[in-house]
Structure formats: structure tokens, C-alpha cells
Amino acid sequence: MPKPDCHLLLSIxxxxxxxxELVDALLRVDLGARxxxxxAKGLxxxxxxxxKAEMLQTLHRLNFAIAxxxxxxxRGGSAG
Known part of the structure; x- marks a missing residue:
């Protein structure tokens, strides 16, 4: 099953x-992610x-405090 398009706004x-460290972790999940x-805002x-679950699990494993x-x-207007 292909991975879905996903767009998240995280508050960390x-x-x-x-x-x-966070950017490196996100890119390990999806090397092509933007x-x-x-x-300053923690966003x-x-x-x-x-x-989504895989991305969040990766951040939790690295002890990022996701608020x-x-x-x-x-950006194409379709839901994620």
C-alpha cells in the first residue's frame, strides 16, 4: 500500500x-519531505x-515534546 500524501503542522x-536533529529525523521517515x-515559535x-503515525512515533522515540x-x-487542495 503506497504511503499517503500528508501535511502536518507540529508544535514542538x-x-x-x-x-x-528534528529535521534529520523527519527526513529519515521521508527523504523527499518538505x-x-x-x-522561535516552536512550529x-x-x-x-x-x-502520520510513523512520523509521530519517530519523534516520540527521540523524546521530542509534541505539544x-x-x-x-x-497544497493541491486534496485532504491528507
Whole structure:
């Protein structure tokens, strides 16, 4: 079964000190993902082809404190 298109907005506590580590972890799940971080606000946008649960499990394993997860519309207008 192919991985779905997914677009998430994550709120991560203490992102500023671990921003590079987080991006590396996300890219290990989906090397082609588009990742935008805003360390000052603790926000991460990630868009790609991955299972949401797999992405969140990876971050939990690395002890990232995920404050909020929001699924967003994909840029093409289709739901994720």
C-alpha cells in the first residue's frame, strides 16, 4: 500500500535547541519531505508521503515534546 500524501503542522516544545536533529529525523521517515521550521515559535510544517503515525512515533522515540499536531490541507487542495 503506497504511503499517503500528508501535511502536518507540529508544535514542538524546546524546538530551538534541537531543530537540526528534528529535521534529520523527519527526513529519515521521508527523504523527499518538505520541512519548514520556525524555532522561535516552536512550529514545524512537514509535507510529504508518509504515514502520520510513523512520523509521530519517530519523534516520540527521540523524546521530542509534541505539544500539538494539526493535519492541514495539501497544497493541491486534496485532504491528507
Amino acid at each position: 516544545d524546546d524546538l530551538a535547541s534541537r531543530s537540526r 520541512v519548514q521550521t520556525d524555532p 514545524v510544517r512537514v509535507e510529504g508521503r508518509f504515514w 500539538d499536531v494539526e493535519e492541514q490541507m495539501l
